[in-house]
Amino acid sequence: MKPTFLAKALNNPFEDPCLYVRLLREKRAILFDMGKLDHIAASEANKVTEAFVTHTHIDHFIGFDHLLRNILGRREPLRIFGPDEIIGCIQGKLSGYVWNLIGQYPLRIEAYGVSQAGMRHVSFHAKRRFEPSEAEILPVAGGVVFSDGHITVKAALLEHDITCLGFSMEEDYHINIDKPALEKMGLEVGPWLGEFKKALRAGASEDTMFEGFRLGELKDKISMITRGQKIAYIMDSSPTEKNIEKISELANGAGSMYCEAYFLNREAGRASERSHLTARIIGTIAKDAGVGELVIMHCSPRYSENVREVYDEAAQYFGGRVSLARG
Ligand SMILES: [Zn+2]
Ligand SMILES: [Zn+2]
Structure with missing residues (x-):
């Protein structure tokens, strides 16, 4: 089967996470999270039409400026999806610069903030110096936040002290x-x-x-x-039953699950305190959800010398193929 999309983690598990998904037959790409992006080539950045951001803690959103810098002159809009507060965060980032020279630029940033109430949509046009438009509220059915008739992205609202979105991306067939x-x-x-x-x-x-x-x-x-390709993207989430249930649903039958394994099970108490998942939990979810392979993208820096242990624990509970993002 010729793949429709190819996903690649841009960074290693100790750098800020970012997954680049190239749609092979189209000249475009989709991002999950905007972590470290300073090394992305302009030609790669220019292909990004949608970005799905789990939450706006700095390690997942710091790359926004680099992406924007690369696409400023572009005609194609950039759609960014995230938890509701992402709209304020985008506005805050945009108001950190002076925009008197871009009145002729066609770029539009379409921001979508997901909450229990639906999806709040606000536009930022370069020609209006990125002043925000009036907000409109769009309904969200069955967790679907984006669909182009070919690719569907679903989001689940996960608990990470704040709201963190988990995503699945699926080719319809x-x-x-x-x-x-x-x-x-x-x-x-x-x-x-x-x-x-x-x-x-x-x-x-x-x-x-x-x-x-x-x-x-x-x-x-x-x-x-x-059946089409499917991936799941799961970052910072508290190890609660409710989260595990929602993540399992997103991951169900995914060919690949890209995820955090922030702590080892021996630090389960700390994982709860810091609202993160352990390698054991993520391995167990992947096994129960029938995931094809697990790619670990986000680990606590405390394991930088013994990341093998994180890998081993995930592999032990998953029983399938596990890899560490190489970047
Ligand atoms: Zn994080
Ligand atoms: Zn976080």
């Missing part, structure tokens, strides 16, 4: 092309397949023609629909 069947029909692989898949997803008429064949016929002969 995956269209596989049966290459031997393609050859049998005398057809060749080419850009038309992308257009064909797009038409299938859009529910185009069965009579739409591709390479001299009807879409209806091609659908039956060369395409197979399978």
Whole structure:
């Protein structure tokens, strides 16, 4: 199966977390958290169209300025999703600079603050020197905060003393092309397949023609629909039953879970006090949720010399493939 997206942690578990998800057939990318981003290439930054921020503690949001610096001249808006207070945090960051020279710039930052009440949306336009627009409240059904008809991102409100969002990102379904069947029909692989898949997803008429064949016929002969890719992204969360239940739901069936394992189980008391998960808890959740692989992205600096122990504990309770983000 050709993947639809490829996720890569930009930093190691002792640096500020950030996950870069490249959508392979589109010229765009999605970020989870905006930790350390000073090393991102301008071309990579420019592909980012959506950013999902778990919470605005400095280690998860410090990269905002670097991203903004790279995309200032861009036409495509940047959508940022986070807990409700993210709107005030974005406004605060934007008002930390003087914007008299950007009146001609087309950039818009669309900010979405998620709470129990729904999603508050505020726009910041460069041409208005990033003054905030009036807020509108959007409904949130089934935890879905973003969907482009292909990729769906769900958020759960987790407890981390403050609200911290946990995310899942899922491809609605995956269209596989049966290459031997393609050859049998005398057809060749080419850009038309992308257009064909797009038409299938859009529910185009069965009579739409591709390479001299009807879409209806091609659908039956060369395409197979399978379950789409799914990842979960879980950062700072208290080790409470309610959180564990919500995280398990987000992680259910995910191919990869990118997460914190901030403390070892022997420091479970400290984990509760500091509102973080342990390697044991995250390993257990991943196992119960049928996750494919676990990628540890965020650990307490106290383990910088013995991170292997964090890895081992997660692996012991998960029983599947575990890796440490390499950055
Ligand atoms: Zn953190
Ligand atoms: Zn935090």
